Amino acid sequence: MNFDRIQAAAIRLNGRARLTPLLSSPFLDKIAGRQVWVKAECLQHTGSFKFRGGWAAVSALSDEEKSRGILAYSSGNHAQGVAYAAQKHGVAATILMPSDAPEIKIQNTRALGAEVILYDRSTQDRDALGETLKREKNLSLIKPFDDPEVIAGQGTVGLEIAQQAQVEGILEADVLVCCGGGGLTSGVALALERTAPHFTVRPVEPEGFDDVARSLETGVHQTNKAASGSICDAILTPSPGQITFPILKRLCGSGIVVTELEVLQAMALAFQRLRIVIEPGGAVSLAAALFHGNELSGAHVICVATGGNTDPATFKAALQTLD
Structure with a gap:
């Protein structure tokens, strides 16, 4: 996994991926005590990076x-x-999804032409189920984060951040990334190492699922006790990836952990001040910027708002935090 692979992925994504904006609001700056920039990947195709x-x-x-x-x-x-990319390439896709995933995500995946197989993530081993399906159907497996080409594709977010920050005159910044297994975080870190070396990438996770923060602190893989139980479903992984963790250790600053209330408040403020919809797992980075300023340094912080696929009930709960 290297910078050249990210550049190659950028060429294949040219004209396919949306160039998502880098947004700001003086109201968010006031809350954070510094200038906050939001890379709105919630506006990407399929609603996420x-x-x-x-x-x-x-x-x-x-x-x-x-x-x-x-x-x-x-x-x-x-x-x-993956389902959308497979559909556009004329490739059959089978997707293994947890039964407690938001219904809108399950429905959308089916609508994109994929065969969806549900499992119980609290009692069933996802990796074992995946290996069985792969073997029985002779399929090519595309892992969610521990795959070099997936990391390379996610790393193109970092290339865009560097270009957009240069236009805005941002020379130094903490770059906060919503982190599950570390595919996006490691890809962005690799991209910025070459294109914006004075930026520091920081992984952000929800409380109770801070395996990356603890792994970075101890220097060895840590795992989460629970497999589910957070509104931040998009970034609930048991442990950092085998490919991603060495990159995270080498390039990232310490992790930041946020509460569910902070996540809901960040979702509401993003809608109120930026007019964008962010799902819980995609809002942890903004929550860290707004409510954990004592863990940051410098005049600028860039948050990757990774996805916008929230369900109406959760979004309603978020908006109610403004009352």
């Missing part, structure tokens, strides 16, 4: 691999990104 990795991975497959079909597992955003 995962389209980038899905397209990068599917487009890198050989014709023979495409003819056999592909397999992915995801709580929803990777599922939709």
